[in-house]
Amino acid sequence: MRTPALRPAPLRLGAAIATALVVAAGVTTASPAFAAVGDDDPTIGAAAANGLVVNEVESNGDDTDWVELKNTSAASIDLSGYSFLDDDSTHDAYVLPSGSTIAAGGYFVIDQLSATASGFDFGLGGADTARVYDPAGDLVLRYSWTSHAVVTYGRCADGTGALVETTASTKGAANDCSSPVRINEVESQDGTPGDWVELTNVGSTTVDLGGYVLKDSEDDHAYTIPDGTTVAAGGFTVLDEADFGFGLGKADSARVFDPRGALVDSYSWSAHAASTYGRNPDGTGDFADTAEPTKGAANRFAGVVTAEAWPGGPDETVLDDEDTFSGDLSGIDWTTSSTSEDGQLWAVQNGDGLLYHLTSDGQGGWAPSNTAGTDLRYADGTGTPDAEGVTVTSDDPDAVYVSTERDNDASSTSRPAVLRFATSDGAESTLRATDEWNLAADFPGLGANAGLEGVTWIPDSWLTEHGFADEHTGAAYAPSTYAGHGDGLFFVGVEGTASVYAYALMADGSFQRVATIGSPFAVVADVQFDPTLDALWVACDDACAGRTALYELTDGVFTAAKVFEAPSNADRTLANEGFAVSGVCTDGELATFYADDNDTDGFSLRTGTYPCEGGGTEPGTDPTEPTDPTDPTDPTPTPTPTPAPSPGAGVTPSPTTPVAPSAPSETGLTDANRGNVSAPSSARAGETITVTVGTQYTGDVVKVWLYSTPTLLGTVTVAADGTVRVTIPADAPAGEHRIVVTAADGTVLGWTPITITASGELAFTGAEGLGAGALVAFLLLAAGAGVLIVRRRRTEAAAE
Numbered sequence: 001m002r003t004p005a006l007r008p009a010p011l012r013l014g015a016a017i018a019t020a021l022v023v024a025a026g027v028t029t030a031s032p033a034f035a036a037v038g039d040d041d042p043t044i045g046a047a048a049a050n051g052l053v054v055n056e057v058e059s060n061g062d063d064t065d066w067v068e069l070k071n072t073s074a075a076s077i078d079l080s081g082y083s084f085l086d087d088d089s090t091h092d093a094y095v096l097p098s099g100s101t102i103a104a105g106g107y108f109v110i111d112q113l114s115a116t117a118s119g120f121d122f123g124l125g126g127a128d129t130a131r132v133y134d135p136a137g138d139l140v141l142r143y144s145w146t147s148h149a150v151v152t153y154g155r156c157a158d159g160t161g162a163l164v165e166t167t168a169s170t171k172g173a174a175n176d177c178s179s180p181v182r183i184n185e186v187e188s189q190d191g192t193p194g195d196w197v198e199l200t201n202v203g204s205t206t207v208d209l210g211g212y213v214l215k216d217s218e219d220d221h222a223y224t225i226p227d228g229t230t231v232a233a234g235g236f237t238v239l240d241e242a243d244f245g246f247g248l249g250k251a252d253s254a255r256v257f258d259p260r261g262a263l264v265d266s267y268s269w270s271a272h273a274a275s276t277y278g279r280n281p282d283g284t285g286d287f288a289d290t291a292e293p294t295k296g297a298a299n300r301f302a303g304v305v306t307a308e309a310w311p312g313g314p315d316e317t318v319l320d321d322e323d324t325f326s327g328d329l330s331g332i333d334w335t336t337s338s339t340s341e342d343g344q345l346w347a348v349q350n351g352d353g354l355l356y357h358l359t360s361d362g363q364g365g366w367a368p369s370n371t372a373g374t375d376l377r378y379a380d381g382t383g384t385p386d387a388e389g390v391t392v393t394s395d396d397p398d399a400v401y402v403s404t405e406r407d408n409d410a411s412s413t414s415r416p417a418v419l420r421f422a423t424s425d426g427a428e429s430t431l432r433a434t435d436e437w438n439l440a441a442d443f444p445g446l447g448a449n450a451g452l453e454g455v456t457w458i459p460d461s462w463l464t465e466h467g468f469a470d471e472h473t474g475a476a477y478a479p480s481t482y483a484g485h486g487d488g489l490f491f492v493g494v495e496g497t498a499s500v501y502a503y504a505l506m507a508d509g510s511f512q513r514v515a516t517i518g519s520p521f522a523v524v525a526d527v528q529f530d531p532t533l534d535a536l537w538v539a540c541d542d543a544c545a546g547r548t549a550l551y552e553l554t555d556g557v558f559t560a561a562k563v564f565e566a567p568s569n570a571d572r573t574l575a576n577e578g579f580a581v582s583g584v585c586t587d588g589e590l591a592t593f594y595a596d597d598n599d600t601d602g603f604s605l606r607t608g609t610y611p612c613e614g615g616g617t618e619p620g621t622d623p624t625e626p627t628d629p630t631d632p633t634d635p636t637p638t639p640t641p642t643p644a645p646s647p648g649a650g651v652t653p654s655p656t657t658p659v660a661p662s663a664p665s666e667t668g669l670t671d672a673n674r675g676n677v678s679a680p681s682s683a684r685a686g687e688t689i690t691v692t693v694g695t696q697y698t699g700d701v702v703k704v705w706l707y708s709t710p711t712l713l714g715t716v717t718v719a720a721d722g723t724v725r726v727t728i729p730a731d732a733p734a735g736e737h738r739i740v741v742t743a744a745d746g747t748v749l750g751w752t753p754i755t756i757t758a759s760g761e762l763a764f765t766g767a768e769g770l771g772a773g774a775l776v777a778f779l780l781l782a783a784g785a786g787v788l789i790v791r792r793r794r795t796e797a798a799a800e
Contacts, residue, residue: 182265275291331390
């Protein structure tokens with residue numbers, strides 16, 4: 001983390017006056033940090049003398065990051081003009097609006113900027129600090145942590161206890177300090193060796209179950225769990241009928257009480273399950289019929305992808321020398337090389353907008369050929385692109401494409417864009433973008449720190465061969481539809497929506513969304529096309545403990561086929577925002593590459609392995625013909641073919657042609673199926689919304705429509721929590737509409753009304769009637785500063 005920049009003492013009085021004037025002027029959005037705001041003092045704690053305390057912190061990439069304050073005093077506290085920062089003093093402090101108050105005993109949430117509310121425009125990292133300053137610029141609250149909480153950090157007891165890992169997130173309410181033990185799976189008939197109840201632990205530390213009590217629906221059926229029985233964090237402990245001594249009936253309950261007699265969890269049923277009843281997902285979801293009993297292991301459900309162990313090597317090994325990179329290494333991409341059989345790597349650093357070209361030493365080592373990195377700029381030579389992802393394409397071999405969230409020199413404004421830079425080896429000291437595709441119109445209200453993370457490119461030839469469906473046209477993807485888009489589509493991962501989107505990027509700077517792909521993750525950190533597997537990788541960072549997902553094209557739609565845990569020996573708190581896979585198979589292994597945004601212990605680049613077929617040589621030689629992820633003409637490593645079991649061997653099947661989806665008849669939208677799904681009551685044109693379909697549809701592919709004139713919003717996979725995310729078209733007319741969800745076969749699953757309003761502005765641009773520059777000048781003059789101090793913002797650390 002960067003050392004906070006301390007402001008000179010003479011500016012502090014002026015800062016206090018300036019802040020007061022900001023509040024008096026009614027400026028109610030994020031405002032730059034002045035003078036003492038940003039000064040740090042590690043001796044300041046998480047409780048202030050006036051009764052204000054940091055009560056709960058969410059940093060792990062759920063909908064938004066936030067910090068909850070509680071007033072433990074007997075009088076209300078006016079928070080107008082208070083400022084909030086993380087550990088990076090180069091960020092713009094968020095100034096709480098005039099009229100912000102917290103009642104005696106009440107709660108106040110300082111939230112991250114979202115599509116519907118103002119807030120701070122930076123993220124809270126795995127190792128970070130929450131700092132609150134009063135209107136005079138004095139630091140009054142400070143709380144630090146070293147890694148993301150599994151859920152949140154909160155005071156137990158609420159308001160007064162130490163900040164510890166909570167059992168459940170309770171934003172704006174009393175903290176949940178209850179036991180993290182949950183009933184996870186129940187077998188009530190024909191079990192092995194009898195009935196049983198599986199418990200799990202949704203907390204972060206092992207729980208001693210000694211003294212806990214299991215009961216069924218009858219209070220006199222009670223079993224006290226013996227001392228020494230434990231359940232590990234995220235683990236499972238099974239209680240067998242042979243131990244608890246009573247059977248579970250057809251209509252019965254399972255109840256668990258803590259040693260004090262307080263009910264911890266319960267589940268009731270009215271009939272035996274065909275298999276067992278289990279939570280989906282484990283520990284936190286609703287109960288449903290499982291696909292099969294998984295006694296003492298993670299639950300399995302039909303159509304739901306369950307995370308499984310990483311199939312490659314157990315380690316992520318450091319590749320770079322210490323301090324090779326200065327931190328914030330974010331995106332990474334592997335491609336073939338004309339000079340090395342090991343290929344080459346491209347990487348980008350988001351804070352200072354640098355591009356790196358890395359080469360192999362032939363012995364398994366990698367280092368930048370451009371040691372200082374190439375400084376990236378926008379087309380006019382200005383700005384610092386917040387470079388998050390990087391990819392190359394076979395139709396444009398002398399260029400790299402970079403995905404960005406914003407211009408770090410205007411860090412409060414969202415600028416989700418793909419930039420093209422003309423280079424073949426990164427030898428240039430500075431590069432100006434030759435082209436920019438700014439996708440902001442597709443993501444109105446998207447936070448400046450919630451934009452494009454990863455980017456990859458898939459050739460049209462592969463997409464058409466595999467029957468890719470175009471959600472824009474509702475038919476099979478036809479490249480000729482998008483004149484001037486090149487020979488493939490760009491797939492971008494968006495942090496703020498936790499989804500992937502396919503785009504045709506035209507030569508004139510226009511674009512068209514072609515597909516929307518939901519993810520099972522809280523954050524999409526990177527995306528990578530893998531032609532060796534005919535699949536798309538979607539990677540999460542430490543917000544999901546380093547999980548990755550492998551998507552395959554099924555019936556024209558990319559669908560999650562597998563979800564993998566991080567390698568078993570890997571540090572799951574690493575902020576691995578970049579992920580790439582080599583196309584060279586060596587001794588049955590492909591190299592995987594990880595870019596750590598936190599530069600943990602001074603190292604940013606790590607490598608692992610993924611299994612492949614073939615390859616029996618050392619690095620630097622030619623084990624198999626390397627596969628370029630962007631070149632459809634390159635061969636892919638394949639196993640030795642085996643004879644077909646039926647006639648027709650050698651016949652190439654025709655590509656699958658998706659059937660254009662037909663909108664359900666409006667007469668099918670009845671009161672009977674109204675309300676079976678839910679969505680926000682209103683949304684802006686262009687806004688991305690969450691639609692709740694139900695956990696019973698988890699893993700199913702559904703279509704989401706907007707009525708009155710039927711418009712397909714997306715063909716998406718229902719996530720583990722029963723939701724999907726879709727985007728309202730930017731040109732959707734304002735007024736009353738309906739969100740309709742249909743199954744793959746067209747059956748209406750449900751509908752709900754929604755009001756569409758006109759698209760709003762992306763960012764605050766200044767107080768009405770007073771330009772931002774004039775306002776700053778006025779405040780500094782009023783404060784007696786007399787001098788307008790101009791500094792270039794240090795680049796914003798993306799604490800995702």
